[in-house]
Amino acid sequence: MSLGIAIGARVRKSPYFDKTLEDGVTSFSVYNHMYMPTGYGDPEAEYNRLINGVAMWDVAVERQVSLKGPDAEKLARYLTSRNLGALNIGQGRYVPICDHRGTLINDPVLLPISEDEYWLSIADSDVLLWSRAISAERGFDVQIHEPDVSPLAIQGPKAVEVVADLFGDWIRELKYFGHREARLNGIPLHVARSGWSKQGGYELYLEDSARGAELWDLVKEAGQPYDIGPGTPNYIERLESGLVSYGADTDDFTNPYEVGLGKFVSLDREDDFIGKQALTEINEQGPRRQFVGYKIEGEALSAGNQHKWPVKDGEVYVGFVSASAWSPRVKSNIGVGLVETAYSEPGSKVTIQTDAADGDLEAVVSKLPFDIPA
Amino acid sequence: MSLGIAIGARVRKSPYFDKTLEDGVTSFSVYNHMYMPTGYGDPEAEYNRLINGVAMWDVAVERQVSLKGPDAEKLARYLTSRNLGALNIGQGRYVPICDHRGTLINDPVLLPISEDEYWLSIADSDVLLWSRAISAERGFDVQIHEPDVSPLAIQGPKAVEVVADLFGDWIRELKYFGHREARLNGIPLHVARSGWSKQGGYELYLEDSARGAELWDLVKEAGQPYDIGPGTPNYIERLESGLVSYGADTDDFTNPYEVGLGKFVSLDREDDFIGKQALTEINEQGPRRQFVGYKIEGEALSAGNQHKWPVKDGEVYVGFVSASAWSPRVKSNIGVGLVETAYSEPGSKVTIQTDAADGDLEAVVSKLPFDIPA
Numbered sequence: 001m002s003l004g005i006a007i008g009a010r011v012r013k014s015p016y017f018d019k020t021l022e023d024g025v026t027s028f029s030v031y032n033h034m035y036m037p038t039g040y041g042d043p044e045a046e047y048n049r050l051i052n053g054v055a056m057w058d059v060a061v062e063r064q065v066s067l068k069g070p071d072a073e074k075l076a077r078y079l080t081s082r083n084l085g086a087l088n089i090g091q092g093r094y095v096p097i098c099d100h101r102g103t104l105i106n107d108p109v110l111l112p113i114s115e116d117e118y119w120l121s122i123a124d125s126d127v128l129l130w131s132r133a134i135s136a137e138r139g140f141d142v143q144i145h146e147p148d149v150s151p152l153a154i155q156g157p158k159a160v161e162v163v164a165d166l167f168g169d170w171i172r173e174l175k176y177f178g179h180r181e182a183r184l185n186g187i188p189l190h191v192a193r194s195g196w197s198k199q200g201g202y203e204l205y206l207e208d209s210a211r212g213a214e215l216w217d218l219v220k221e222a223g224q225p226y227d228i229g230p231g232t233p234n235y236i237e238r239l240e241s242g243l244v245s246y247g248a249d250t251d252d253f254t255n256p257y258e259v260g261l262g263k264f265v266s267l268d269r270e271d272d273f274i275g276k277q278a279l280t281e282i283n284e285q286g287p288r289r290q291f292v293g294y295k296i297e298g299e300a301l302s303a304g305n306q307h308k309w310p311v312k313d314g315e316v317y318v319g320f321v322s323a324s325a326w327s328p329r330v331k332s333n334i335g336v337g338l339v340e341t342a343y344s345e346p347g348s349k350v351t352i353q354t355d356a357a358d359g360d361l362e363a364v365v366s367k368l369p370f371d372i373p374a
Numbered sequence: 375m376s377l378g379i380a381i382g383a384r385v386r387k388s389p390y391f392d393k394t395l396e397d398g399v400t401s402f403s404v405y406n407h408m409y410m411p412t413g414y415g416d417p418e419a420e421y422n423r424l425i426n427g428v429a430m431w432d433v434a435v436e437r438q439v440s441l442k443g444p445d446a447e448k449l450a451r452y453l454t455s456r457n458l459g460a461l462n463i464g465q466g467r468y469v470p471i472c473d474h475r476g477t478l479i480n481d482p483v484l485l486p487i488s489e490d491e492y493w494l495s496i497a498d499s500d501v502l503l504w505s506r507a508i509s510a511e512r513g514f515d516v517q518i519h520e521p522d523v524s525p526l527a528i529q530g531p532k533a534v535e536v537v538a539d540l541f542g543d544w545i546r547e548l549k550y551f552g553h554r555e556a557r558l559n560g561i562p563l564h565v566a567r568s569g570w571s572k573q574g575g576y577e578l579y580l581e582d583s584a585r586g587a588e589l590w591d592l593v594k595e596a597g598q599p600y601d602i603g604p605g606t607p608n609y610i611e612r613l614e615s616g617l618v619s620y621g622a623d624t625d626d627f628t629n630p631y632e633v634g635l636g637k638f639v640s641l642d643r644e645d646d647f648i649g650k651q652a653l654t655e656i657n658e659q660g661p662r663r664q665f666v667g668y669k670i671e672g673e674a675l676s677a678g679n680q681h682k683w684p685v686k687d688g689e690v691y692v693g694f695v696s697a698s699a700w701s702p703r704v705k706s707n708i709g710v711g712l713v714e715t716a717y718s719e720p721g722s723k724v725t726i727q728t729d730a731a732d733g734d735l736e737a738v739v740s741k742l743p744f745d746i747p748a
Contacts (some may be wrong), residue, residue, distance in 0.1 A: 003379050003399070003400065004378060004379065004400055004401035004413075005378065005379035005403065005412065006401045006403045007411070008403065008609075008678070008679060008680065009405070009679045009680070009697060010403070010498065010619060011403060012681070013680070013681050025377070026377070027377065027378035028377055028378070028379060028380065029379065029384070029404070032629055033498070038380035039378075039380065044689060099506050100506065100510035124384065124407070129499060129503060130500075131502055132473050133511070134507050134511060136473070136474035136648075137507070137508060137512065138511065165540035189742035196490075226661070235382075246382060247385075247407065248382060248383045248384035252520065279563065305382060306381045308725075323382065323383060336599055
């Protein structure tokens with residue numbers, strides 16, 4: 001089944017859109033109302049590049065929500081359950097955002113840009129609207145907007161060499177989620193040590209969308225000695241690494257405790273934050289589900305998840321698989337998803353109701369990340 | 375350029391998804407985090423069906439946000455700038471929703487379902503999050519969730535016959551946006567007189583997603599005598615009719631006055647609503663831009679908008695075109711978009727900077743809807 005994507009003005013193009021076409025992008029999804037490349041037609045090469053070399057990804061869909069003004073820091077703290085302690089300009093943090101019911105509604109990275117400006121680098125939900133509603137109803141003095149910022153990720157074990165060649169050796173000293181303002185041929189951007197993989201890498205937060213093509217070419221050229229090639233947030237690697245994909249792995253009842261983010265819920269904070277009361281109750285009762293891996297029997301799956309697959313114990317629904325694939329490194333079919341806590345211990349046996357071609361498959365719950373044999 | 379769409383669990387499938395595949399859907403977009411069919415490979419037939427016959431559309435992406443509880447009505451009134459007066463169960467209303475800056479953030483239909491339950495049938499932004507933020511921060515006693523409701527539209531001049539054959543002649547008495555609970559072979563749904571076209575028609579608000587395929591087949595069968603066929607919200611007809619597409623035609627600074635919705639901003643309301651103060655100021659200053667039609671010179675455009683095209687007076691940017699196409703009825707290229715108020719009078723001459731193939735084209739501003747020659 002090969003289905004087309006309609007290209008129109010309601011969904012935005014990335015500043016790298018034309019360049020991804022030039023480099024042979026074959027499929028897209030939509031994320032934060034923007035086209036997101038999802039493949040270049042050679043999944044094996046794209047995977048190998050990320051695991052062994054270096055890949056460049058158009059991740060402009062990681063939109064920024066800028067909180068700027070006297071109450072920006074106060075708003076940032078109120079929005080997240082995490083105790084942020086001292087906030088240092090140039091050092092980002094992963095900050096789960098919940099609604100008042102304690103449900104996870106986004107899991108951004110917070111980037112302190114200056115004393116009075118913070119960016120939320122968001123997953124796929126309208127945090128711009130959410131933040132504006134909260135801020136206005138609270139009477140906070142904050143301007144909230146989406147700045148012209150479009151990340152380009154450079155990921156893989158050789159990413160550090162490419163980025164060092166471009167910017168200098170100082171980039172080796174950045175801590176994870178650390179970021180610094182820089183220029184490349186005059187193109188304004190932030191260099192951040194981050195990215196949606198566990199293979200290491202950087203993201204260039206381009207701050208002038210008119211110069212997207214130029215930045216793409218500069219990175220591509222600098223990457224030639226390291227055999228850089230195009231890629232996208234990688235479907236298989238993220239399963240192996242157990243990264244949570246907001247929206248795919250979550251639903252309208254998922255709280256941080258269910259997806260391994262309990263450590264970012266600081267119930268002992270003295271100040272209030274959204275969802276504090278609900279999360280206190282959820283914590284007392286214990287989470288109903290857990291985000292786990294599944295090792296799935298048999299030959300390579302004929303297709304990954306087009307939707308959440310039911311996970312069953314006999315006839316009883318006990319959870320779901322939200323993404324699955326053959327892992328070349330685990331040498332097994334693997335998946336991730338939420339399962340009832342009673343089944344969340346590694347070794348629990350369950351049945352996965354896949355789509356037609358593969359039928360029902362037996363699976364064993366696994367810890368995340370998956371063990372990669374040497 | 376034929377680009378594929380990735381199908382995965384983050385974006386939801388409509389209950390009619392498999393049926394649209396069976397009926398030959400060729401392309402999708404994503405709307406409210408759900409796949410939305412955008413074409414079946416024969417745009418001419420799809421247009422003609424809507425204008426002269428009857429078409430069935432999977433518009434499950436019109437998600438519902440249910441406001442339920444003692445303060446549901448109070449919340450509904452606070453969310454919209456419109457003075458709703460007496461709310462009658464079974465009679466819907468078009469209700470622009472603005473943020474505190476007076477910017478349009480959605481333009482739903484409000485459906486009063488019962489004394490304490492209201493649905494917002496939304497365009498493409500996370501009104502679920504917005505409503506929850508407002509309600510919780512105000513301490514309103516309202517439960518807000520997305521119910522299992524998935525509209526199927528039946529549109530075109532013969533739609534009324536198909537729907538009458540299915541449900542009875544009472545459907546002829548429904549007023550525009552009127553709706554009533556009904557069953558079809560036991561399938562629970564609401565029948566509403568509505569739809570995103572000016573050709574007349576109905577929407578069946580299916581209330582059990584497990585029965586989507588069954589409903590699709592029933593409608594298809596009932597439509598046979600009228601030569602029903604599949605379609606989608608129609609790109610050309612909506613231009614001719616001047617329907618606003620939230621997100622395509624709007625941006626982060628668009629207020630209701632700019633898109634012809636000033637009549638739904640009731641500044642004389644005694645009660646408060648979101649954006650009242652900002653909209654009062656905007657109204658005093660007068661809107662900066664207007665939503666207009668463009669008649670565009672020349673042969674049929676080689677392609678419609680992939681993004682907003684700049685509209686210029688000489689070298690000066692004065693607005694944008696967000697969608698454009700050859701209209702078989704107007705017998706001209708037509709488009710819609712926002713233009714600075716000084717250029718908004720019908721007859722104003724502007725230049726449109728299209729994508730490469732068509733170059734710059736002269737255009738004349740036109741009122742909406744476009745005149746259709748007899």
